[in-house]
Amino acid sequence: MSEPATPLRRGRRVRIAAAFAVLLALIAYVAVQYVTGGHVPRCTVGSGSARYELSPEQAANAATISAVGTTRGMPERAVTIALATALQESALRNIAHGDRDSLGLFQQRPSQGWGTEAQIMDPVFSASRFYEHLAQVPGYSRLPLTVAAQRVQRSGFPQAYAKHEPDASLLAAALTGRAPASLTCVTGNAPRRAGDPAKVRAELVRSFGQGVLPGAPAAAGAPAGAGRLSVPVPAAVETAGPGSAGGAPRRGWELAQWAVARADGLGIAEVSYAGRVWRADASEDGWRPGGGTDTGAVRMRVAP
Known part of the structure; x- marks a missing residue:
């Protein structure tokens, strides 16, 4: 018959179990840092004291x-x-x-x-x-x-x-596009999920309705190249109020920031609009100058 565990022995077991749990947590943390390059995927909106992270x-x-x-x-x-x-x-x-x-x-x-x-x-x-x-x-x-x-x-x-x-x-x-380039997401260095332009177009239509991609369904928003698509932006669209944002139609920034917010789930690797570009592989930089000054379309590229 085994000897009952003394309080001292029970305390030692509790300490060992606690130390093991801490070790496992540390290993998990190091693994996340290694996979993501130290950047946990997250999105931010606003700046300074008026800033929210999600x-x-x-x-x-x-x-x-x-x-x-x-x-x-x-x-x-x-x-x-x-x-x-x-x-x-x-x-x-x-x-x-x-x-x-x-x-x-x-x-x-x-x-x-x-x-x-x-x-x-x-x-x-x-x-x-x-x-x-x-x-x-x-x-x-x-x-x-x-x-x-x-x-x-x-x-x-x-x-x-x-x-x-x-x-x-x-x-x-x-x-809603009133605050241009104010929402960005940091993806970390984790492997990107592959994107599908057809799936991005389908989600655009589900969220914004068929009118977001005018024309015949087979041709609407057709890719400009491998893994690319272009979403037209009407010159004047009343979305959540009149006017433009940052010199570009408000609708354009609505679509562009929707794409960045959905980038993780849809495998979107790049979004460009009105002289600004967001790229998943440089997401720590947020919206950077580049991508041309066209305000007639929001351009997206999905990860291969």
Whole structure:
């Protein structure tokens, strides 16, 4: 019969287990640093004290929410409300769990008529449903953000939306194109996933609607070369408000920053517009001068 473990022996085992856990964590950290070159993939919007950092997953979901809103003709204020709501409800992550049967970016409930589980887990669908309800709130653009969001969400903690308004405003300004070159992503040195121009075109149409690529579907947005595509930018497009940004149509910067926000998931290696270029292999530099001064199209290149 074995001798019972003494407190001293038990304490030694606990210390050994703790040391082993620390060692494993250190090994994992070193591995991440080696793979990414010391740069964990992340996205940032804004600058200085008015700056917000988020993951590529969060940036991609934010870009989808914004694109769906402007495509429905909603103003920038509506996009800000939607983004603040999603930040509070899911931290901009498309989660398959929540309170009772709540799901997705906005924690919408199938049992309350928001859609099926599969539909709600589709960011395009869930964002569309949010805007559909927001549009029915009289004077929502003039209401405090907490009030407008609560009229849609019926949350038990309506004041919680307020703390996300500054970050949501930065994201909305960038993703609706009002703030040019203000959203960028650092990809690290991890191997890039291969991109497919056809998949990028399909996601553009899902987010912005068929009108984003005018013409016959087979020819619209056709690649300018291997792994390349060009998205036309009309000279005057009212997206989330009139005017231009940085001397270029606001629509162009909306599309360009959508592409950077979606770059990680879609394997986009380069985006250029209006004399600025973002490249995945030099992503630490953000938007740099280059890529020509054309404002008639946003040009993208996917990773091979």
